[in-house]
Amino acid sequence: MKAEKFTLVRHFDGYPKTTDFKLESEELPPLKDGEVLCEAEFLSVDPYMRPYTMSMTPPFTMIGGQVAKVVESRNAKYPAGSYVIGQLGWRSRIVVLPATPGPDKSSAAGLELLPDMGGLPHSYALGVCGMPGVSAYFGFLELCQPKEGETVVVTGAAGAVGSLVGQIAKIKGCRVIGFAGTDDKCAWLRELGYDVAINYKTCPDIDAALKEAAPKGVDCYFDNVGGMLSHRVRQQMNLFGRVSCCGAISSYNAKTGEGATVPVPEPAIVFKQLKIEGFIVRRWWHRKDEAISQMAAWVREGKIKVQEHVTEGFHKMPQAFIGMLKGDNTGKAIVKA
Ligand SMILES: NC(=O)c1ccc[n+]([C@@H]2O[C@H](COP(=O)([O-])OP(=O)(O)OC[C@H]3O[C@@H](n4cnc5c(N)ncnc54)[C@H](OP(=O)(O)O)[C@@H]3O)[C@@H](O)[C@H]2O)c1
Structure with missing residues (x-):
């Protein structure tokens, strides 16, 4: 059985280029006991792939999660015809021995049957239910820890994570302000229920726009981007404001030697007594079912709307990845194999 995979042949420098990847074919071995043959149905392109690969040594198969169909099986838990999710890399097909969850139940890198999403599309397992x-x-x-009536700011607001955070904040009764990179994205955020959406690329005065949008100041900030925009948001936080640092995409595509230039220390952190905490989602992986069933229920109830930016064809993985980093996507960026 033939398979295809994308190998990363050199480290990214600045924005990734299609020439950083090489499409290769391989012959898959016959299945041994316990193994399954998976065929990609949907593949995820995510920002973390840009910084994470910098600590790996090329050449290697590009990392990433996918929803796959089990097309052949010698494992009763994963019968032929079932659908799975796993960190299987940028591969069209793969033979895997499903990993057993570790003692911390953190099997995010292994293979799992698709979660029960109550009839939602399989691809949602890479986004709202993933x-x-x-x-x-x-x-x-x-x-x-948002409270009803508080003001929440989200950057990267029209992306996979940001679009969900804003809608959760609305469910919790907050005033929600989003920053995104195009007018169309901002219009979509208003459709989702965001109270104010600001185009951070064209807004002539971010400070004034945020002051007008958040007259009572900012209580919670969900930070997807880092950099100067986050610096500006933190200036308008209220006493005991909380900042969740999810990502720093504004610096991911820097060229080697180029660093972020944000002023620190910031008096706002001290005088407003802010709580600023970073996280890696793996921290809550043992509780993921709780989040997935709640998110799926909110989607089915119409309380959370989902949009996907779908690129057709496994061969377009690099283009989909580069496009997502440049902001082509509204909602979750995925590739349909
Ligand atoms: N901590 C964790 O465990 C965890 C888990 C998932 C994701 N994350 C992080 O969360 C963030 C969002 O991830 P996602 O999967 O939801 O991606 P996403 O928002 O769907 O896609 C990336 C978006 O980033 C925006 N962007 C690109 N360059 C930017 C810049 N210089 N300044 C501001 N925005 C920029 C673009 O939108 P615009 O058009 O608006 O610029 C682009 O659409 C990333 O930083 C990611 O690393 C962290």
């Missing part, structure tokens, strides 16, 4: 959804749910609710 890693981004769990990040939005726990990263926001646990670290920001």
